[in-house]
Amino acid sequence: MRAGAVGLALAALAVSACASSPASVSYRPAPAILRMPPVDYGPPGDARNPPQGPFQPNAFLRACPGMRVSNAPALDADRWLTDFKPVIVAFGVILASSPVNDVCLSSGFGLRDGRMHNGIDLTSRPPGIVYSGGPGRVVEAKNSSGYGLNVVLDHGNGVYTRYAHLDYFAPGITPGVAIGFGQPVGQMGATGNAQAAHLHYEILSGNIDTIKGSFGLTPHDPLAFPPYEGALQAGY
Ligand SMILES: [Zn+2]
Secondary structure, eight states, X not given: OOOOOOSOOOOSEEEOOTTXXXXXXXXXXXXXXXXXXXXXXXXXXXXXXXXXXSOOOOSOOEEOTXXXXXXXXXXXXXXXXXXXXXXXXXXXXXXXXXXXXXXXXEEOSEEETTEEEOSEEEEOSSOOEEEOXXXXXXXXXXXXXXXXXXXXXXXXXXXXXXXXXXXXXXXXXOTTOEEOTXXXXXXXXOOSSOSSOBEEEEEEESOOBTTTBGGGSEEEOTTSSOBHHHHHHHTO
């Protein structure tokens, strides 16, 4: 997979994590926000290879400057992640570990202030388009307390991704539809328990049941899976 543009192009930013205090930091000017294209479902009846979207993963990811990023992985002196893998393999499923462009990491995965943070927080200004981390099928698209407007995709193999705090859903995102890699899922926002716009991204495993839905799934650190290339070499 071809890596997209390298580096950050973010506007003046009040970064926030799900439950952290915003901090004022400066960025280079950001480009005008992109118009969100509708999802292209392709020919009906075959969801094995739904059309891929316009998303190209960034090759590098940086911890948001000027703020304490809880659970941050190893960083270099300029706060770039030293072991960022833009495309990973999660239980046999190829996924983007950061399905948004020109973002910084505002919170990592794991215990944070005594509470479990089940995903990673990714922030850009202006808030960007959120894309599907891999091909799959929409299983949830609803407003939940805490997560706000959130979408859950089923990627097969018992692997799911969640996109939370969206401002709105992309056109056509509704349970049951198939979606390709890198298709728009929604617009980064601050719905639910969020102090400012960011994407809360989860990679989950298990089986959705009718009682708990996606809340019964097990979360994993999106930044801790093996890279696609390395996994291939290792024979996964
Ligand atoms: Zn979060």
